[in-house]
Amino acid sequence: MTKRRAFLAGALGIGIAARFPMHALSAPSTLAWGDLIPGGGPAATPDSVSVHDEQGLPIWNAANDAPAPTRAELDGQEISIRGYLVPIAFLPDQPEKIAAFILAPFVGACIHVPPPPANQIILGSYPEGMQLESRIWFEPVTVTGTMYVELVETSVAKVGYQMRAASIVF
Numbered sequence: 001m002t003k004r005r006a007f008l009a010g011a012l013g014i015g016i017a018a019r020f021p022m023h024a025l026s027a028p029s030t031l032a033w034g035d036l037i038p039g040g041g042p043a044a045t046p047d048s049v050s051v052h053d054e055q056g057l058p059i060w061n062a063a064n065d066a067p068a069p070t071r072a073e074l075d076g077q078e079i080s081i082r083g084y085l086v087p088i089a090f091l092p093d094q095p096e097k098i099a100a101f102i103l104a105p106f107v108g109a110c111i112h113v114p115p116p117p118a119n120q121i122i123l124g125s126y127p128e129g130m131q132l133e134s135r136i137w138f139e140p141v142t143v144t145g146t147m148y149v150e151l152v153e154t155s156v157a158k159v160g161y162q163m164r165a166a167s168i169v170f
Helices: 002-019
Strands: 029-031 078-091 094-104 122-131 141-153 158-169
Antiparallel strands (some): 078 141
């Protein structure tokens, strides 16, 4: 009887595995900002994007206008990445909830310092909406969702990646 139960349990497990492929059961890939650069590399920092002209004045979009290749193989992948949120749109019926955002590797990107290269910025949408809190401006969040690789120009910066967020957690 024990062997029969073991066989049935094993057969049931194989049936479940066949019905739900492993990629659907696997956890999202956790990425670091350097992972968004083909071949890897250091993540952007405020110092690395602070370009100045010959008079010492900041050139705000110099780093963001430079060529920034992306990783095509990330398109459609479920990922998780930690960064800093810059709200850019709110739910129409709930203006205290963030519906769209820019995610960047450092605090203040695109607002207080020049935007990083396009391959270091993610344009995110969160249809559920995230409650706006004061800590959003200085605490990092982990965003998990589906990544899309597409260059988009926003009013704030050029972005190389987009993401449909399934969750946003402090």
